[in-house]
Amino acid sequence: MRPSSRFVLGAGAALLVIGSVAAEADVVSRHVLANGMRVLVRENHGAPVVAISLQTRAGSHFETAGTAGVTNFLQRVLLRGTTKRSAVRLAEAAEDIGGQLDAGADVESAHVRAEALARHSEALLELVAEVVLSPAFRPEEVEKERRLVLSQIRARADSPFQAGLDGLLRALYGPHPYAWPSLGTRASLERLTREALVARYREIYRPDGMVLAVSGEIESKRVVKTAERLFGKLARPGGEGPTPPPVGEARTVRRVLERPAHQAHVMVGYRGPGLGDPAYPAVRVLTAVLGGGMASRLFVELRDKQGLAYSVGALTPYRTESAFIAAYVGTAPARLATAEASVMRELERLRTGGVGEPELARAKAYLLGTLAMDRRTNARRAWYLAFFEVVGAGADFPERYARAIEAVTGEDVAAAAARWLVHPSVVVLAPPR
Amino acid sequence: MAPGPSRRLLANGVKVVVQEFRASEVVAVQLWVRAGGRDESATELGLAHYLEHMLFKGTTTRPRGFVERDIESAGGRMNAGTSLDFTYYHVVVPGRRALDAIEMLTDIGVNSVLDAHELELEKKVVLEEMRLGEDSPRRHLARRLYERFFDGHPYGRPVLGTPEIVRGLTRETLMSFYRRHYVPESFTLVVVGPVNPTEVLEGAERTLGRLPRSRASRLPVPSPPEVVPARVELERPESQAYLSLGWPAPRADNAETPVVDLLAAILGQSRSARLIQALRERDPLVSSISAGYSAFEAAGVLSVTAQLEAVNLRRAEQGIVSEIRRMRSAGVTPEELRRAVTAAEARHSFSLETAEGRAFLYGRAETIWRLEEELAYLDRLRSVTAEQVRLAARRYLDPERYVRVAFVPRGR
Numbered sequence: 001m002r003p004s005s006r007f008v009l010g011a012g013a014a015l016l017v018i019g020s021v022a023a024e025a026d027v028v029s030r031h032v033l034a035n036g037m038r039v040l041v042r043e044n045h046g047a048p049v050v051a052i053s054l055q056t057r058a059g060s061h062f063e064t065a066g067t068a069g070v071t072n073f074l075q076r077v078l079l080r081g082t083t084k085r086s087a088v089r090l091a092e093a094a095e096d097i098g099g100q101l102d103a104g105a106d107v108e109s110a111h112v113r114a115e116a117l118a119r120h121s122e123a124l125l126e127l128v129a130e131v132v133l134s135p136a137f138r139p140e141e142v143e144k145e146r147r148l149v150l151s152q153i154r155a156r157a158d159s160p161f162q163a164g165l166d167g168l169l170r171a172l173y174g175p176h177p178y179a180w181p182s183l184g185t186r187a188s189l190e191r192l193t194r195e196a197l198v199a200r201y202r203e204i205y206r207p208d209g210m211v212l213a214v215s216g217e218i219e220s221k222r223v224v225k226t227a228e229r230l231f232g233k234l235a236r237p238g239g240e241g242p243t244p245p246p247v248g249e250a251r252t253v254r255r256v257l258e259r260p261a262h263q264a265h266v267m268v269g270y271r272g273p274g275l276g277d278p279a280y281p282a283v284r285v286l287t288a289v290l291g292g293g294m295a296s297r298l299f300v301e302l303r304d305k306q307g308l309a310y311s312v313g314a315l316t317p318y319r320t321e322s323a324f325i326a327a328y329v330g331t332a333p334a335r336l337a338t339a340e341a342s343v344m345r346e347l348e349r350l351r352t353g354g355v356g357e358p359e360l361a362r363a364k365a366y367l368l369g370t371l372a373m374d375r376r377t378n379a380r381r382a383w384y385l386a387f388f389e390v391v392g393a394g395a396d397f398p399e400r401y402a403r404a405i406e407a408v409t410g411e412d413v414a415a416a417a418a419r420w421l422v423h424p425s426v427v428v429l430a431p432p433r
Numbered sequence: 434m435a436p437g438p439s440r441r442l443l444a445n446g447v448k449v450v451v452q453e454f455r456a457s458e459v460v461a462v463q464l465w466v467r468a469g470g471r472d473e474s475a476t477e478l479g480l481a482h483y484l485e486h487m488l489f490k491g492t493t494t495r496p497r498g499f500v501e502r503d504i505e506s507a508g509g510r511m512n513a514g515t516s517l518d519f520t521y522y523h524v525v526v527p528g529r530r531a532l533d534a535i536e537m538l539t540d541i542g543v544n545s546v547l548d549a550h551e552l553e554l555e556k557k558v559v560l561e562e563m564r565l566g567e568d569s570p571r572r573h574l575a576r577r578l579y580e581r582f583f584d585g586h587p588y589g590r591p592v593l594g595t596p597e598i599v600r601g602l603t604r605e606t607l608m609s610f611y612r613r614h615y616v617p618e619s620f621t622l623v624v625v626g627p628v629n630p631t632e633v634l635e636g637a638e639r640t641l642g643r644l645p646r647s648r649a650s651r652l653p654v655p656s657p658p659e660v661v662p663a664r665v666e667l668e669r670p671e672s673q674a675y676l677s678l679g680w681p682a683p684r685a686d687n688a689e690t691p692v693v694d695l696l697a698a699i700l701g702q703s704r705s706a707r708l709i710q711a712l713r714e715r716d717p718l719v720s721s722i723s724a725g726y727s728a729f730e731a732a733g734v735l736s737v738t739a740q741l742e743a744v745n746l747r748r749a750e751q752g753i754v755s756e757i758r759r760m761r762s763a764g765v766t767p768e769e770l771r772r773a774v775t776a777a778e779a780r781h782s783f784s785l786e787t788a789e790g791r792a793f794l795y796g797r798a799e800t801i802w803r804l805e806e807e808l809a810y811l812d813r814l815r816s817v818t819a820e821q822v823r824l825a826a827r828r829y830l831d832p833e834r835y836v837r838v839a840f841v842p843r844g845r
Binding site for chain 2: 012046048049068087092116147148151152155157245260262295300302306308331358361362366373377378
């Protein structure tokens with residue numbers, strides 16, 4: 001691969017559907033530093049701001065039950081001081097330039113993100129580099145962060161939707177890392193040591209696994225030069241990056257979790273394909289037919305026609321291996337059985353009955369619109385560039401994915417439904433009787 | 434940079450705000466209505482919000498479900514929100530469909546049928562929405578704070594209404610509210626996107642501009658009552674405690690709003706802010722804490738909200754009050770002020786990145802405030818002095834008179 005290249009994304013004739021093509025060509029420059037770190041820049045002069053997303057190939061996908069949450073914990077600690085600055089000085093330095101500085105880890109990647117007024121873009125890059133390259137790991141700061149993450153884990157358990165989703169992931173994935181949230185579990189967070197964080201840091205901050213993406217009012221040549229100066233000295237270690245364990249076989253499961261609340265929740269999940277699978281676009285369309293938007297089947301049937309719910313829908317995330325497909329509904333405890341039966345009926349109808357042309361077109365437009373609208377801000381655009389590059393799909397994945405969505409047919413959806421909507425895992429959250 | 438928004442008053446009283454903005458192919462079209470929870474009588478609580486739901490249930494020419502399918506089939510989105518002072522309907526669609534969206538919003542704005550069968554069915558949905566709100570500690574905390582803070586005033590009422598009132602809602606009540614409030618004088622149309630402003634104005638004239646004047650006028654909202662210090666403690670199923678303190682603050686059109694915005698920012702809106710440093714970092718009493726300022730048409734609220742362990746409730750409240758005392762006596766440093774101004778500038782720039790972000794700012798300002806003031810806001814913010822912030826702390830943050838609401842884990 002040439003060390004530096006430019007590619008043009010999404011040019012074409014304007015249609016009357018959002019996101020079917022971009023309104024104008026979007027130029028992204030791609031550069032690989034000598035140590036293997038990739039730098040992606042999208043110049044955008046729409047607003048006087050700049051956004052950075054620095055991502056590494058790490059996250060809960062690469063953890064074990066004993067280290068669950070270590071990557072997110074590490075990322076949070078990076079914000080708690082460097083060898084040059086304390087936590088509060090670091091926060092002040094970011095705020096001095098109108099900046100937001102944040103970090104965390106998701107399932108497939110760990111990120112540092114930053115935004116500021118464009119006139120401070122050089123200082124913002126320096127700040128991101130300082131956080132990533134010279135963390136202090138002061139023991140008292142590690143303890144403070146541990147306390148905050150433990151409190152987030154409890155708040156998550158207190159939220160019915162999150163608790164239901166977490167229960168569903170456990171039921172779906174069992175011992176695989178996709179089973180736990182990237183925050184980790186109370187048991188793992190209580191045990192993780194400062195040494196474990198430092199070890200994790202050494203393991204994941206290797207230049208060949210890092211992507212720096214920048215979007216905003218900034219020149220790409222300047223970004224590359226600054227990145228070379230700031231990150232060029234980071235040594236490339238030997239050996240391979242981490243490899244996660246394989247996902248096992250799906251099983252049919254139904255679990256009831258008791259919790260006191262005004263609403264009961266039903267979550268139904270399946271194991272779908274990963275984002276590199278040829279069937280992935282059809283599965284996204286299937287999920288949108290089922291529960292994406294106010295004209296989706298679940299919304300129309302369960303909310304508009306039966307009045308069973310206020311919040312009802314379906315979702316599927318970006319995962320490299322097995323992305324879950326989940327349908328959910330929140331309802332009055334007295335109507336739980338009706339709601340569960342209605343969701344299962346819609347799933348069965350989709351699995352065996354196929355989709356009509358207008359609803360297929362609506363679902364595809366809905367997905368394309370969601371993608372296009374989510375990619376309008378500099379912060380989101382930087383995230384998209386870094387994420388798909390770092391997980392190995394390529395920074396131009398969204399454009400290829402959008403074209404693949406447009407090409408999905410009714411037969412593709414029917415085949416995907418027959419193949420993936422099998423072995424449901426059902427989790428019900430209900431108040432004690 | 435995009436040219437500023439232009440504003441036009443149509444002959445029948447409809448206001449139109451339009452801005453050509455070509456950062457993306459998406460246009461935001463919003464219909465703002467000067468009717469909200471505060472326009473309801475005490476026996477018809479939840480009416481404004483219920484009507485908002487019913488406007489998605491069909492018009493004389495568009496059957497139920499048509500609007501959602503139509504918009505989503507173009508990759509667009511539509512939704513609505515009801516507040517105490519206003520209701521708004523927002524659409525994002527491809528730029529070329531801006532005029533269709535204006536026509537559609539006009540149609541649901543005045544031609545909704547409010548079908549009796551749909552009306553009964555939707556009651557169940559709204560009751561679920563209430564249950565959902567009850568199960569969210571943060572949403573419920575804000576509700577409880579306002580209820581006590583604005584005791585007896587329309588701002589203290591639940592926008593969703595109560596289960597009893599919603600169950601008893603009739604088509605006549607709803608229709609009468611619709612006829613009374615969804616009139617040209619109440620409407621502001623906001624359009625931001627890759628559009629020709631002249632064409633948008635012509636489109637607005639052909640649709641909203643043809644509605645007959647109603648000559649109805651909205652009742653002014655009464656002045657808020659003097660806040661009576663109160664302490665409310667409620668048991669909840671969550672494992673952590675929540676604390677919220679509220680003080681009266683200036684209303685939306687007050688000249689001091691930029692000063693109070695900066696006061697709230699320095700107190701608790703960033704990692705380096707005083708409450709975060711004092712209560713989360715130096716003395717770990719809370720797991721999260723923030724300060725907020727909400728300005729309504731007739732009143733304002735400065736509030737501090739925290740999530741914490743129940744055993745720390747008393748010390749955390751003392752800690753908040755002692756930070757407030759410190760702010761009142763010693764004021765803020767020039768660095769703090771500069772950082773807060775920079776943060777506001779950055780937040781403002783980022784909120785202008787999307788068409789709907791802009792449309793929301795313009796629509797809200799035009800509805801409860803003034804568009805010119807919104808456009809001059811950053812300049813006013815930059816001219817605020819540290820002494821003004823200290824005086825605002827003295828005026829608004831009384832360390833002895835505030836409303837306090839706490840949620841504690843059940844069975845403690």
